[in-house]
Ligand SMILES: Nc1ncnc2c1ncn2[C@@H]1O[C@H](COP(=O)(O)OP(=O)(O)OP(=O)(O)O)[C@@H](O)[C@H]1O
C-alpha cells in the first residue's frame with residue numbers, strides 16, 4: 001500500500017517535470033480566457049482563435065505532417081459555412097447537426113480534390129489548390145439563387161444545445177473551445193499512430209514509404225480529407241457565430257491567413273497551430289486600421305518565418321529551452337550525440 | 341512443380357528500356373528459398389534497375405518476375421512489400437526527421453492494420469498493436485546492434501549505422517526476401533565483418549537474401565549463388581567458385597575488380 005502511494009507520487013512528480021511547461025502554459029491560457037470572456041469583444045476574439053485553430057490544425061496534418069501544400073483551404077471553409085447556413089436556415093436542420101453535415105460535405109470535396117492532387121507535387125499542387133479555392137469563391141459569388149451571391153446569407157440560426165441557446169460570443173466560446181480541444185486530441189492521437197507515421201513517412205520520403213508498404217496516394221487523400229473536414233467544421237462554426245456570411249470572407253486571403261498562421265506558429269507541432277492562430281488573430285485585430293495591407297502584412301510575416309524562424313514560433317521556444325538546458329548541463333561532461 | 345516450391349524468386353527474360361537505352365536486357369535467374377544470392381556487375385550494369393523492377397518501383401518493358409510462384413512484375417511497390425519483399429537503398433532513403441525507432445515502426449506498416457478511426461479513438465486493439473509494434477521494433481534494433489540509438493534522429497546516425505537502420509526497417513515488415521543494395525558501401529573493415537555476420541544471421545531466420553555489392557570479398561564469402569550482369573546482360577551465373585573462374589566475368593571487370 002505504502003509503496004504504491006510512493007510510486008504514484010513519483011509518477012506524478014515525473015509527469016510534472018516532463019510536462020510542467022505545457023501545464024503552466026495551459027493554466028495561464030485558462031486564466032487569460034476567463035478574463036477575456038468578461039468582455040464581449042474579447043470573447044469574440046477568443047471564439048475566432050478557437051475556430052481558426054481548428055482549421056489550421058487540419059492544414060498542419062496536411063502540410064506539416066504529410067507535406068502536401070494547400071492554398072485553397074478557404075474553399076473547404078466556405079463549403080462548411082454555406083452548407084450549414086443553408087441547411088439550418090432553409091430546411092430547419094438543427095445547427096448543431098448541420099455544422100457536422102457541412103464539415104462532411106467539405107470532406108467529400110477534399111477527397112475529390114485529393115485524387116488529382118495526390119499525383120501532383122510542389123508548385124503544381126499549389127496551383128491546383130489555388131484554383132480550387134477560386135472555383136468555390138466564384139461559385140458562391142455568382143450562384144445567387146442558392147448562395148445569395150455577393151450579398152450573402154443573413155439571419156443564420158443560432159446554435160442551441162439541449163434547448164440552451166448559444167447566442168452570445170461568451171456562450172459560443174464553450175462550443176468552439178470544446179471542439180477545438182477535441183480536434184487537438186484527434187491530431188495528437190493521429191500523429192502518434194500507424195496512420196501518423198505513414199503521413200510523416202510520405203512527407204519525408206515517398207519513395208521509401210511506398211517501399212515499406214505504404215499506399216502513398218491513399219494517405220495523401222486521407223490527409224486531404226482530414227484537413228477538409230477541419231476547415232469545413234471551422235467554416236460552419238464561423239457561420240453560426242457571426243450569423244452572416246458573404247463571399248468576401250472566403251477569398252484567397254483567408255487561405256493565405258491559414259497558411260500564415262501555420263507557418264508563423266510552427267509546422268508539425270502540437271502547439272504551433274494554436275500559437276499561430278492566436279498570434280495572427282490578435283495581430284490582425286491590432287492592425288485593424290491597416291486592413292487594406294493585410295496580405296502585405298501576411299507576406300512579410302511569412303518572409304520573417306522563412307528567413308529567421310524556419311520552425312515557427314514554436315521552434316524559437318524550443319531553441320530557447322535548449323539554450324537554457326545547455327547552460328544548466330555545461331558541467332556534465334560526456335553527453336554525446338543528439339538524441340531526438 | 342516440386343522444384344518451383346524451392347524457388348523464392350524467378351526472373352524471366354526481364355527487360356527494361358529507358359528511351360534508347362536497354363538498361364536490363366533479357367535477364368534470367370532463380371533464387372532458392374533461404375539462400376543468399378549475389379547480383380554483381382560493373383557500375384551502371386543495371387543491378388539497381390533490376391532491384392527496382394523486382395520491388396515494384398519500375399514496370400518492366402517485358403519479362404516476368406515470379407515471387408514464390410506468383411507473378412508480381414508491374415505491381416505497385418507498396419503491394420510488393422506486403423507480399424513479402426523488403427529492400428534497402430543504395431542511396432540511403434531513411435525518414436530523416438523520424439527517430440531510429442520510428443523508422444523501424446514504419447517498416448511494420450504492412451503487417452499492422454489499425455486505421456484512422458481506431459487511431460483517433462485509441463481503441464484497446466489499437467493500443468495493443470502499438471505496444472506490440474514498439475516491442476518488435478526494439479527487438480529488431482537489438483538484433484541489428486542499434487538498441488542504444490533508438491531515440492536518435494535517423495539523420496544523426498553514422499553512415500554505417502544508417503545502412504544498418506535501413507536493414508532494420510526492412511526486417512520490420514517480416515519479409516520472405518530482402519533485397520540489399522550495396523549495404524557495405526561506406527563501411528569500414530570492422531563494420532563489413534559485422535555486416536557479413538548479420539547477413540548470415542538474417543538468412544538463418546529463413547529470409548532469402550538478394551545482395552548487390554561491389555565488395556567482392558564480402559560477396560564471395562557470403563553468397564551461395566551469383567549472377568553477374570554487364571551492360572544490362574547476364575554474363576555469368578553460378579557458385580562463387582565458378583564465377584571467379586569465368587573468363588567473361590574476369591574480362592568485364594578487366595581483371596581488376598575480382599581480386600578476393
Ligand atoms: N530512371 C532511369 N531513366 C533513365 N536511365 C536510367 C534510369 N534508371 C537507371 N538508368 C540507367 O540504367 C543503367 C543502369 O543503372 P543502375 O543504377 O541499375 O546501375 P547499377 O548496376 O546499379 O550501377 P552502380 O553499381 O553504379 O550502382 C545506367 O546506365 C543508368 O543511367
Ligand SMILES: [Mg+2]
Nearest residue numbers: 387388389430
Ligand atoms: Mg546501383
